[in-house]
Amino acid sequence: MSLVFIGPPAAGKSRAGKRIARRLDATFADTDKLFARDHGAIHDFIPREGEAEFRRIEREVVANALREYEIVSLGGGAILNADTQAELASEDHNVVLLVASPKAIEERISGKTNRPLLSGIDSWVETYNSRKEIYDRLADITIDTSFRPMWQVVNDVRRFLKNIDSPLVAKASDTELTAEDTEPGELVD
Ligand SMILES: Nc1ncnc2c1ncn2[C@@H]1O[C@H](COP(=O)(O)OP(=O)(O)O)[C@@H](O)[C@H]1O
Ligand SMILES: O=C(O)C1=C[C@@H](OP(=O)(O)O)[C@@H](O)[C@H](O)C1
């Protein structure tokens, strides 16, 4: 049983997953990080080996992570895999979809070159639209992260977990995060 973050690139999956895991004292994996640990940086791997090979290995990494960790942040395209879709649709996982507006995403990705399948906001919109049906279908809750500080997003996730009586919140303290919990590089409202 795990809490899984899905959503388009730069929606905040990696950051939010890490943050809520720390907050709840839960085990955490970012599947892109696990991939890079064993196969090198994704932005080197895809141009060299191709996207199909990336997706093949990504599926193995995702399957292991969903078995082994309490909280998992997936890469944006991991939900393209049919087996991953079936697992996420099962009762075994609570799925949080993070989304953000093109305007918010544009600010986040401008000047960054570490996403090989994302050359700019037009390609982001195209990618998002092509996957939207899958993201929406798999989501148990959708949280818009546009121009919102991470501590608010974390509070939303925590409230969701409380509402569904998730064992993940049982062991955590009951206080919500505040602006004081803003970390370096995060948006302050
Ligand atoms: N709520 C937010 N406000 C401002 N910047 C954010 C927010 N969430 C994420 N970011 C920034 O956007 C970028 C992508 O975040 P990341 O967590 O890596 O997204 P993902 O894993 O969904 O691709 C990072 O530079 C991160 O600091
Ligand atoms: O959307 C995608 O196809 C991808 C998203 C990336 O992860 P993030 O969503 O964490 O950026 C990473 O897995 C890879 O570059 C492919």
Ligand SMILES: [Mg+2]
């Ligand atoms: Mg990520």
